[in-house]
Amino acid sequence: ETGVTQSPTHLIKTRGQQVTLRCSSQSGHNTVSWYQQALGQGPQFIFQYYREEENGRGNFPPRFSGLQFPNYSSELNVNALELDDSALYLCASSLGQGSVTEAFFGQGTRLTVV
Amino acid sequence: DQQVKQNSPSLSVQEGRISILNCDYTNSMFDYFLWYKKYPAEGPTFLISISSIKDKNEDGRFTVFLNKSAKHLSLHIVPSQPGDSAVYFCAAPRLYGGSQGNLIFGKGTKLSVKP
Numbered sequence: 001e002t003g004v005t006q007s008p009t010h011l012i013k014t015r016g017q018q019v020t021l022r023c024s025s026q027s028g029h030n031t032v033s034w035y036q037q038a039l040g041q042g043p044q045f046i047f048q049y050y051r052e053e054e055n056g057r058g059n060f061p062p063r064f065s066g067l068q069f070p071n072y073s074s075e076l077n078v079n080a081l082e083l084d085d086s087a088l089y090l091c092a093s094s095l096g097q098g099s100v101t102e103a104f105f106g107q108g109t110r111l112t113v114v
Numbered sequence: 115d116q117q118v119k120q121n122s123p124s125l126s127v128q129e130g131r132i133s134i135l136n137c138d139y140t141n142s143m144f145d146y147f148l149w150y151k152k153y154p155a156e157g158p159t160f161l162i163s164i165s166s167i168k169d170k171n172e173d174g175r176f177t178v179f180l181n182k183s184a185k186h187l188s189l190h191i192v193p194s195q196p197g198d199s200a201v202y203f204c205a206a207p208r209l210y211g212g213s214q215g216n217l218i219f220g221k222g223t224k225l226s227v228k229p
Contacts, residue, residue, distance in 0.1 A: 004157070033216055042118075042203050042219030043158070056216060090157055103217075105150075105157030 003027055004093050006106035013081050013113050021076040021109045025093030031055075032074040033103065034066060037088040049074055050096075078111075086113045115140045118206050120220035128228055133191040135223045137204030142185060144206045148217070149178060149189050152201045161202075162189070194227045201225070 003026035013019050025032050031050045035043035045058035049068035063079040072093070078085055088110050094103040117140040127133045137147070145166040150158035164171040164178045164187065171178050177190045191198055204220040 035217075035219075040123075040221065042120075042205075042221045043217070045208070045216045045218070048216055058216075092157075103160070105159070107155060107157050 004091060004104050004106035006089075006091055006109050008109060009107065010110045011112070013111065015081055015083060015113055017081050018077065018079045019081060019111060021078075021089050021091075021111070023074045023076070023091035023093070023106055025072045025074065025091075026104050029093035029095050029104075030072050031094045031096060032068055032072065033092045033094070034074070034076050035090040035092065036060070037090060037108070038084075039087070043090055046076070081113045083113050086111060116144075116206075116208060116218055117141070118204050118218050118220040120204055120223050122223050123221070124224045124226070126226045126228060127194050129196055130193045133189075133194045133198065133225055133227065135189040135191075135202050135204075135225065137187045137189075137220055139185050139187075139206060141209065142182070143209050146207055147178070147180065147187055148205045149176075150203045150205060150219075151198075152203065152222070158203060191225075194225075196227045196229050199225055199227050 005024045007022045033048040034046040037043040046060050047057040048055045052068045065077045068074045088108045090108045092103040092105045119138045148163040149161040151161045152158045162173050162176050164180050169180050180187045201222045201224045203222045205217040
């Protein structure tokens with residue numbers, strides 16, 4: 001059973017605003033990865049945090065940033081929102097880097113930018 | 115080039131029959147593949163995986179076949195059940211580029227199993 005929780009579940013923002021999405025990782029997991037899933041697409045890797053440090057980044061602009069806290073929970077921040085940022089944002093937690101089979105996904109945050 | 119492709123957006127099968135979901139990839143260096151299942155309003159859930167040293171991996175009703183020469187894998191579900199109705203994603207860990215180990219996903223195939 002996944003223990004990854006994301007908040008909020010749904011969010012509507014206006015273009016140009018900033019948004020913060022939160023992820024609580026499964027107990028004992030020290031790695032969090034964030035993915036963006038646009039409509040009709042598979043999840044796209046945004047970045048990964050391992051022990052509070054960014055540990056890899058996908059092809060996303062700097063206005064996508066993140067944090068990982070000492071309890072391994074994480075935030076995804078997006079500045080200057082654009083209409084194309086509308087998507088489902090998923091976080092996945094795992095133990096250690098690259099342990100993809102043990103990565104558990106949260107239910108996602110549905111972001112709509114209007 | 116590191117791509118994973120699922121060219122069938124949807125598949126409909128009758129309950130009890132076999133479901134075959136297909137996936138192609140572009141880089142012969144991929145050495146591990148995963149299938150995830152996703153229900154609406156839930157995150158993806160790991161289903162089954164296969165290493166490139168194998169050509170088949172089976173787990174209950176789910177079997178994944180890997181054809182390395184064709185750079186193709188498929189997920190077989192036998193027998194299909196209505197509860198299998200979901201979106202299925204094929205994925206592979208990225209090989210290089212500063213984010214090793216993170217997943218490259220296909221676009222997914224929506225499976226509908228009709229009673």
